[in-house]
Every structure is written in C-alpha cells, then in structure tokens.
Amino acid sequence: MPDLPDHVVVLDFGGQYAHLIANRVRGLGVYSLVVQPEDFDAALAARAAGVILSGGPQSVTDAHVDLMRLRLEAFGKPLLGICFGHQLLAKLFGGELAHGCDRQYGPTSIRCVAGARLFAGLPVEQSVWMSHGDHVAHVPSGFRVAASSDSCAVAAYEAEGRDIFGLQFHPEVVHTPHGGALLKNFLALCRIETPWRADGMRQRVVDQTRAAAGDATLFLLVSGGVDSLVALQVCIEAVGPGRVRSLHVDTGLMRLGESDDILRFLAAEGFANIEIERAEALFLRELAGVADPEKKRAIIGRLFVDVLRARLRALDLGDDWKLVQGTIYPDTIESGGTKNAARIKTHHNRVPEIQQMIDRGLVVEPLRDLYKDEVRLLGRELGLPQALLDRHPFPGPGLGIRLLCHDGSPGPEGFADQPKLERILQHGAGTPPSRDRISISTIHYPLSTDQVGSQQPPGEGAGSPIRRKSILRGRILPVRSVGVQGDERSYRHPAVVWSPTGPWPGWPALNAVAAQLVNQLADINRVVICLDDLSGVDFSLRETYVARDGLDRLRQVDDLLHRRIAHIPEIWQAPAIALPLFDADGRQAFVLRPVCSRDAMTADVYPIDFDLLADLSREIRAVPGAGHLFYDITTKPPGTIEWE
Structure with a gap:
C-alpha cells in the first residue's frame, strides 16, 4: 500500500459502529482503514499513525488479550479503545474488568477530570452515549481515570506518559455532542503529515x-x-x-x-x-x-x-x-x-x-x-x-414487520424482574409499593417548571401548582421486540407506564425513568407510555398473524397518525406498530415510535406535545378495532427503531 496517505487503523471487533468510527475519522480529514484484528500485522502497524479499537458484541476474553498483546503492547503510537476496545486495552495493560453489573444504554452524563488530554477544551460535564454491560473496574498501573459517571466509575482513562486512551462511551455517534472534538483531540496526537480529502x-x-x-x-x-x-x-x-x-x-x-x-x-x-x-x-x-x-x-x-x-x-x-x-x-x-x-x-x-x-x-x-x-x-x-x-x-x-404476531401459545405468567421493578420504583417514590397487585408498581415524581409550554401534559396549565406530585404506574407487557444492547441482539419485553391521577412529569423525568428501567431490568428492552389510565385494564395475547384485516386496521392507524404528525420536521421516522394485545372489548393496542436520528445507528425519542398525544390516543379509536395507543420513549440503543 505505498500510495496510502498517513492514516489511522480502526480494528473491527464487530461493534455496530466500527465503520462509523472510520467514517467520522475521514470526516475530520484523516484517512482511515478498517482492519480485522487478526489481520493487523507488523506491516500495517508500521504504516499506521494511530490505532482505534472498536466496540464489540462480546466480553473481553484471554484470547482477545493474547491476540492483541503481540500486536499492540509494543506499539509506540497513539491508541484509543472505545467500549469493548476500552475494556480490552485496560485488561491488556493489567487492569481489571467487571461483568454485567451496571448496564448503561443511551444518554449518560459524565464528569471529566481536570487535565484529561482528550477532554481538553471541552465542558467538564457533558452528555455521552453508552451501550455496554461490562466495564473497567480498576485501571492499570500507570493509568488514571479521566472521566466518570454516577454508575460508571471509569467512563474514560488515559495512560500517564503514553498516548493510550479508553472511552467506555461512543464518541463516534451524533448523540455524543462533543464526540467529534474528542476524536479530533486524539487525531492531533497522531503524526498526520498528509491530510486526507475525499473526492466528491x-x-x-x-x-x-x-x-x-x-x-x-x-x-x-x-x-x-x-x-x-x-x-x-x-x-x-x-x-x-x-x-x-x-x-x-x-x-x-x-x-x-x-x-x-x-x-x-x-x-x-x-x-x-x-x-x-x-x-x-x-x-x-x-x-x-x-x-x-x-x-x-x-x-x-x-x-x-x-x-x-x-x-x-x-x-x-x-x-x-x-x-x-x-x-x-x-x-x-x-x-x-x-x-x-x-x-x-x-x-x-x-x-x-x-x-x-x-x-x-x-x-x-x-x-x-x-x-x-x-x-x-x-x-x-x-x-x-x-x-x-x-x-x-x-x-x-x-x-409485515410492524404487525407483531403471536402463535396463540400461553403468555408468561409473571416476570422475574417484577420484584426488582417494585424496588426501583419504591426507591423513587420513597413509599412502600402496593402488595395487593403484583403486576402494578407506583413511582412519584415532582412536576417541574419545564412542563409549562408546548410539552405540557394535558390538563396542566401555567397556573397549576408546581409542587404537585406525579404518580406513575408500570407493568411489563407479555409481547417482545428486538433491541440492540451492548452491540448484541436482545429480544425482550416492553414496560408500559401510565399516570392514574392525570398529571405527568416533564420529558426529562420521563427519559430518566425509561433509562433507569431499561438499564436495571433484564426482562425489558423498551419503555412505552400510555395517556389512558390502565389500572383496571387487562390485556390478553391473541393469536395474530399477517392477514388482510389486521393489515387494513394498521394501515388506517398508520395513515391517521402520520397525517397528524407530518408537520413536525424533527421526527426522522415514526413507525406505527400493531401489537397482538387486546383489551376486554377486543380492541387492539398500537404503538407510535417517533424518533430523531441522522444515520439510523442511534436515535433519540421525540418529546411530543402531550395535548397532541392525547388527541392521537382519542382519534385512533375511530378506527374499527383500534384501542389503546402506546408511545415508545426508548432511545436506540437499547431499542431498535423498528420493533422487529
């Protein structure tokens, strides 16, 4: 490869974003190559100005360490590990890992240590995008923690005296606002004398x-x-x-x-x-x-x-x-x-x-x-x-993949995570959970001033008392959907949350609820909300397949919802999903899943106006057979944009 410009090698461990890393590097004016770890030989190492280790769907093993020890331990140029790569570099140089204790999927706030080199010129506190189950428990000797979060003590590290860095989060995705600056700071340490400029x-x-x-x-x-x-x-x-x-x-x-x-x-x-x-x-x-x-x-x-x-x-x-x-x-x-x-x-x-x-x-x-x-x-x-x-x-x-099907077999009788769900919600409420209905749990959140305005829940005018409490209840639903968690496929249940008393917390609190539930409950990979009071509603799974009547109902619901939200430019995609869940009157439940994204690799929840959502929930009932409307408030990860 004599004609290659100065470049950085991205080692692809199978993460969802390996090529996205390379794409972002090229966008910053540095040529990049994506290479399989086992193919990274001495010749490639000699030509590389730096190496970035991608995320991956697996846990770090001794085999990974042995593979990379031969290739990286004596590599004297800058190294950056991301997610799995962050864990692999830590273990390679003598650090310790822990498995599956504190999972994190989606936005997380971190705090940077003064003097951390990759964070130079960036805010001390910033939001980043996480997707991991394992984590670094102790950094290697000669390394120091560069950033941490409430649930991840080693969100970033750096070697003292060497250009070796690890980031547990993903700087390459657009939902890490300062990710481009972090990558730029790393590339500045690589000796790039021939900047790369893409052809049209x-x-x-x-x-x-x-x-x-x-x-x-x-x-x-x-x-x-x-x-x-x-x-x-x-x-x-x-x-x-x-x-x-x-x-x-x-x-x-x-x-x-x-x-x-x-x-x-x-x-x-x-x-x-x-x-x-x-x-x-x-x-x-x-x-x-x-x-x-x-x-x-x-x-x-x-x-x-x-x-x-x-x-x-x-x-x-x-x-x-x-x-x-x-x-x-x-x-x-x-x-x-x-x-x-x-x-x-x-x-x-x-x-x-x-x-x-x-x-x-x-x-x-x-x-x-x-x-x-x-x-x-x-x-x-x-x-x-x-x-x-x-x-x-x-x-x-x-x-065909937005009409979820069920083969008629009995659904789960209960969920192992229900007691944990109760404990999480009890901690948030500060009051003991109800013991008479195991499938229902309650959480109290204060209404905040961010509710005044366009994102106001229905019935809460500007003159409403801010000190009122919002009571939310939740239930794990017996349907399943596909998710992506820690670069692996998940096929788990959604939890539905509703307010029996009417008032809702603002979107920041709802987003925090969704993140907490998904990160700590192994049974679920999504959270949806419903503006209807579901306290007395029993849903049943029914045998459902792809057929004309179900498709026609979904088409009508989809058309109604999309006509009503077509004026919102921030919504990048909004799947409407039919669930094989029916209430006692035989009405089918539907999901609206509007997201904000740029490249489909990550996605945020669109914070819909609650009055508009109330209108949509009411209007879909005009479609014969349509019942409750759920609104998906799950980021990607852990939930894919489509449910199947």
Whole structure:
C-alpha cells in the first residue's frame, strides 16, 4: 500500500459502529482503514499513525488479550479503545474488568477530570452515549481515570506518559455532542503529515457502481424509500437509463395508497422503465401462520427474489443481468454482515437467497458503505428533489414487520424482574409499593417548571401548582421486540407506564425513568407510555398473524397518525406498530415510535406535545378495532427503531 496517505487503523471487533468510527475519522480529514484484528500485522502497524479499537458484541476474553498483546503492547503510537476496545486495552495493560453489573444504554452524563488530554477544551460535564454491560473496574498501573459517571466509575482513562486512551462511551455517534472534538483531540496526537480529502461522493459511488455492473443489465427492486430511489439514480448515471430496469412489488404490506403514490411520484420525476407487480396474494399466503419475526423477514426476502426471477424470465433478459439493492451500512451491520458482528435482525436484503447471489457476484449495492445521512447527501449531489429525500424511511418488508404476531401459545405468567421493578420504583417514590397487585408498581415524581409550554401534559396549565406530585404506574407487557444492547441482539419485553391521577412529569423525568428501567431490568428492552389510565385494564395475547384485516386496521392507524404528525420536521421516522394485545372489548393496542436520528445507528425519542398525544390516543379509536395507543420513549440503543 505505498500510495496510502498517513492514516489511522480502526480494528473491527464487530461493534455496530466500527465503520462509523472510520467514517467520522475521514470526516475530520484523516484517512482511515478498517482492519480485522487478526489481520493487523507488523506491516500495517508500521504504516499506521494511530490505532482505534472498536466496540464489540462480546466480553473481553484471554484470547482477545493474547491476540492483541503481540500486536499492540509494543506499539509506540497513539491508541484509543472505545467500549469493548476500552475494556480490552485496560485488561491488556493489567487492569481489571467487571461483568454485567451496571448496564448503561443511551444518554449518560459524565464528569471529566481536570487535565484529561482528550477532554481538553471541552465542558467538564457533558452528555455521552453508552451501550455496554461490562466495564473497567480498576485501571492499570500507570493509568488514571479521566472521566466518570454516577454508575460508571471509569467512563474514560488515559495512560500517564503514553498516548493510550479508553472511552467506555461512543464518541463516534451524533448523540455524543462533543464526540467529534474528542476524536479530533486524539487525531492531533497522531503524526498526520498528509491530510486526507475525499473526492466528491457522487463520482466515487457512480464509478464503483459502473465497475461492479460491467456489461450487465441492472435490475432494481424499488420500494419508494430514499435508499432505493438514490440507488436507482446512481445506476442511471453509471450505465445509462437503457440498461436499468426497475420493479416495484406491491406486497400487500405497504402503507395506505403507497404503491400507487410511488408510481405517480416516479412518473412525475421522469423515471422510466419502472413496472409494478401486484403480489399481495402470494405474500399473504406465504406469511399465513408465521409469528417469528426472523422467519417473516426470511420469507419476505425469499419472495422478493422469487418475484424478481419470474419477472426476469418474462422479460427474457437471459443471464446477463445483475440485481441492484439499496442496502445501506446499518442493514449490513444489523444482519451480522461483518466478521465479528452479532446479528440483530436479518434484513430482507440479506436472506440466504440474496447472499448466494452476492457470493456469485450477481448483486450490485451502490450504497452499502453509506449511512442514512450520507445517502441523503448523495441524493442532493445527484439532484433528487428534497421532498423525496425527506420521506420517512420505510422498511422493505413493510407492515409485515410492524404487525407483531403471536402463535396463540400461553403468555408468561409473571416476570422475574417484577420484584426488582417494585424496588426501583419504591426507591423513587420513597413509599412502600402496593402488595395487593403484583403486576402494578407506583413511582412519584415532582412536576417541574419545564412542563409549562408546548410539552405540557394535558390538563396542566401555567397556573397549576408546581409542587404537585406525579404518580406513575408500570407493568411489563407479555409481547417482545428486538433491541440492540451492548452491540448484541436482545429480544425482550416492553414496560408500559401510565399516570392514574392525570398529571405527568416533564420529558426529562420521563427519559430518566425509561433509562433507569431499561438499564436495571433484564426482562425489558423498551419503555412505552400510555395517556389512558390502565389500572383496571387487562390485556390478553391473541393469536395474530399477517392477514388482510389486521393489515387494513394498521394501515388506517398508520395513515391517521402520520397525517397528524407530518408537520413536525424533527421526527426522522415514526413507525406505527400493531401489537397482538387486546383489551376486554377486543380492541387492539398500537404503538407510535417517533424518533430523531441522522444515520439510523442511534436515535433519540421525540418529546411530543402531550395535548397532541392525547388527541392521537382519542382519534385512533375511530378506527374499527383500534384501542389503546402506546408511545415508545426508548432511545436506540437499547431499542431498535423498528420493533422487529
């Protein structure tokens, strides 16, 4: 590699953000390489100006230490460990780790030690993004703690006299506000004499797509989402419109009027060679009786391939064609698509049938190394209209993964974490929990002045007494959803919280409640709130599968909710989810999951106006069969944006 500029190596231990680290480093003007740990040899070490160890889904083992001792112990240039990498460096140099005691997922406040080098010029107290179960209990000899939080004594450390640093949190994600400055301070210690400047993203991606296409005709499945439409425009620029064919598959899993809207939109924007396949009957037949979310995703991905092959036979294109997918990097990561990564969920573009085509060189993925924010930037470079780029992301499997299913088996009779839930809430309330209803617990929080204004809970005017107490109750629900915790997949329950007396705490208190519950209760990976008083409501699990009646109900709820929140630009995506939970009147529970994000790797909760949420909770009952509305207040991590 004689022509490489000065660079930093990112060792990929399989964390969700390994390539994001490399992306952020390049954005700061330093070239970066992503390397598997076992491939980091003496030649690479000699050329590297510094090394960053990524996070990972596993715990540090002696094998990891032995592997890296040969490669890093004598490495005299700057080292930075992040999350798993932070723990690995600590153990490598003689520190001690502890396992699974104080889990942290999402935003955390840390306090920096005076003189800590990576934190130079930054606030003493700052918010960072955590996602870990294990932690450093004692730093190695010759190291010192550089930052700590209330529940993590060693949030950061540094070596005395050497450029070795560890961060338990993730500086590379946008939800660590000063993360870019931290990385910049580290890079300043690396001897970079040839700063790196990227070529225009547009030309680079178009050239790579042209090379991957060769002489083949490109066939693209267009969902109507940002990713597939940007991929389509890249292909047109790469090989010309005459060699690009597009197919939109109406799976019957689309939002209300989605397929027809997509075709009208594409026609108006001048896209050609786009056809539609009405395949609702096929998809619903194959999904009948399937409850497992991974099986649903696999079936949907396989059916896309079957429809594609049937259409190719009808078009008589022969063998000289390649499939184009709008896969972006988070899809690859969550599907366990790098060597050390854990599978969070299998995306429909990574099912075995697709993987076999990838292995045979029959798949072109122009966006596979890009994040969602970069896809939108590329779309702007390509001249696509802003209205298209601002569309809320919609998953390829559509409503098939937003209609949660249940096979009719008995639900759990209780949860091991319920006593712990009571103890946590008792500590917050300062009063003994009720003993007569084991599934209900109570917590009291003072209403604060931040409630006055647009985020005010219903019924609390500016003249309301600030000293009133808000009483919240909670219950673990018997459904499960996918999450990502410590770079690993979780499949756990949500806890629902409500206020039987009416007044609610402000959003800071609600966010703190959600973080505390998810971090300390192993049974759950999400927290939702409900403005209805659920004290006397009993939910039952019912046998539920992907079928037309349930999809139509979800379509109506989804359409109503999205029309009412369409004016809020801060909401990046807002899945509406149907749960297999029904009240005594047979009304189904739904979830609204609005998030704020930039790259889909992390996400914040949108603090909705409580009056608007009250209106939404009331209005969805106009949809036949729709009942209680839950509002998801879980960050990513620990909850993925989609529930399945």
